[in-house]
Amino acid sequence: MKQASQNFSKDKNYKIEITGLTHEGQGVGKIDGFVVFVDSALPGETVTVKIVKQTKSYAVGKLVKVEKPSESRVKPFCPVFDSCGGCAVQHMDYQSQLDFKKDTVLQNIRRIGGLDNVRVLDTIGMSSPFRYRNKVQYPVSLQDNQVRIGFYESRSHKIIDSTECDIQPDESNVIRGLIRDFCKLNRISIYDEKTGKGLLRHVMVRKGFKTNELMVVLVVNGVKLPHADELIGKLTEQYPNIKSIVLNVNTKNTNIILGDKNICLFGQEFISDYIGKYKFNISPLSFFQVNPVQTEILYGKALEYAQLAGNETVFDLYCGIGTISLFLSEKAKKVIGVEVVPDAIEDAKRNAQLNNITNTQFIAGEAEVVIPKLYAEGIRADVVVVDPPRKGCDEVLLNTLVEMQPQRIVYVSCNPSTLARDLKYLHQHGFEAQEVQPVDMFPWTGHVECVILLQK
Ligand code: SAH
Numbered sequence: 001m002k003q004a005s006q007n008f009s010k011d012k013n014y015k016i017e018i019t020g021l022t023h024e025g026q027g028v029g030k031i032d033g034f035v036v037f038v039d040s041a042l043p044g045e046t047v048t049v050k051i052v053k054q055t056k057s058y059a060v061g062k063l064v065k066v067e068k069p070s071e072s073r074v075k076p077f078c079p080v081f082d083s084c085g086g087c088a089v090q091h092m093d094y095q096s097q098l099d100f101k102k103d104t105v106l107q108n109i110r111r112i113g114g115l116d117n118v119r120v121l122d123t124i125g126m127s128s129p130f131r132y133r134n135k136v137q138y139p140v141s142l143q144d145n146q147v148r149i150g151f152y153e154s155r156s157h158k159i160i161d162s163t164e165c166d167i168q169p170d171e172s173n174v175i176r177g178l179i180r181d182f183c184k185l186n187r188i189s190i191y192d193e194k195t196g197k198g199l200l201r202h203v204m205v206r207k208g209f210k211t212n213e214l215m216v217v218l219v220v221n222g223v224k225l226p227h228a229d230e231l232i233g234k235l236t237e238q239y240p241n242i243k244s245i246v247l248n249v250n251t252k253n254t255n256i257i258l259g260d261k262n263i264c265l266f267g268q269e270f271i272s273d274y275i276g277k278y279k280f281n282i283s284p285l286s287f288f289q290v291n292p293v294q295t296e297i298l299y300g301k302a303l304e305y306a307q308l309a310g311n312e313t314v315f316d317l318y319c320g321i322g323t324i325s326l327f328l329s330e331k332a333k334k335v336i337g338v339e340v341v342p343d344a345i346e347d348a349k350r351n352a353q354l355n356n357i358t359n360t361q362f363i364a365g366e367a368e369v370v371i372p373k374l375y376a377e378g379i380r381a382d383v384v385v386v387d388p389p390r391k392g393c394d395e396v397l398l399n400t401l402v403e404m405q406p407q408r409i410v411y412v413s414c415n416p417s418t419l420a421r422d423l424k425y426l427h428q429h430g431f432e433a434q435e436v437q438p439v440d441m442f443p444w445t446g447h448v449e450c451v452i453l454l455q456k
Helices: 094-111 170-185 228-238 292-306 323-329 342-354 367-376 395-404 416-428
Strands: 013-021 026-031 034-039 046-054 059-068 135-143 146-149 200-207 214-220 242-249 261-267 271-275 278-282 313-317 334-339 360-364 383-386 408-413 432-439 449-455
Touching: 013 034, 013 059, 034 046, 094 416, 094 432, 135 170, 146 170, 170 200, 170 214, 170 228, 228 242, 228 261, 271 292, 278 323, 278 342, 292 323, 292 383, 292 408, 292 432, 292 449, 313 323, 313 367, 323 334, 323 342, 323 360, 334 342, 334 367, 342 360, 367 395, 383 395, 395 416, 408 416, 416 432, 416 449
Parallel strands: 034 059, 214 242, 313 334, 313 383, 334 360, 383 408
Antiparallel strands: 013 026, 013 046, 026 034, 046 059, 135 146, 135 200, 200 214, 242 261, 271 278, 408 449, 432 449
């Protein structure tokens, strides 16, 4: 990247060709070799921009006009696409998004991984990429004396509360409205980030797609909701399939949405849902994949790549609440799941019980600490599945896996660049990436998820 010898004028228009796209959906181009990011611009387009920000290594351009549009450009279906911080690539047709995600994986594996011969399959998309999320968390605030429950504007804490959101189930849009009306009618105080005063902070709605069960969580800066019975009546009258209404207590001055304590206001403290044939109980604090339809496809592919015959010991590392472990358990002799969050491990154990699965074991701890210890004790895996967070796998872990020499490694990744880095390391130590399957878990966003088969 060129350093800032460039001095852009804020009043001038600049014409620029867009050659790339970031996973946040910003078009990337250059002015005299200097990198410029432009919201809502697509590769292949020529656009006119005004420079609104400049740092040493890059500038940010605001789109003034698309001079030559890309063939992939479509009109975003959401009226607040330009201001909402949610979806990033609604201005791109769906097939082009899938192609873009495949290409992102391919380019990362080539550039960062230095691997030219890995087969990257076409991204598996959704037949209907709408209303796919099973969880929504709406921030609540008082703006111009009005209660607002909605989504943050991009790069801001102002809330957009005017419209439906087509990637959420219909119920969450309606429930949001009922809670807004309830707050107005009963003068429920609204939390203020600056002063730390006021009661209602967030509303979370979760839906079991296969069970149709709904959960409503009101996150409050306190321990009581005035007139709660009235709200419970309104909500359950509209949706008899609400199985759980919970008050989540969060009295800390923090950006973290949920507090540790739950008070059940109605029904039980969890809802259930299935991924494949496996049942999961989901409580307000449990992690659960947000796109259950695509998750089933992703895990199915991981199981296929694992090629289990029934006599293998399998490690499921970064196992969360044990979802992949349960998928693998049926075809393996034993599955050992490792996860750093102790509560998730408790959920994983409970989920195994719920499904009458007896050949799984779950260990709380960092994979890079637990696995070297198991290895030193003589416990080995024939097949290893890893599903790390965005930062990828720790090198100590990769090193132990290389020494352990499983037959194959199945890598599930949500970040192509750390994936490429780890594939490079494994390649240098005798594990060959054979095939990559991208799966679109988050339509209309730039996020890419994929599963990879590595063979010894
Ligand atoms: N496989 C699960 C969860 C994947 S998300 C699923 O599909 O549902 C990644 C998980 O890695 C998170 O649950 C996170 O808590 C966990 N994690 C993060 N760092 C870790 C580490 N060093 N060792 C083990 N688990 C870790």
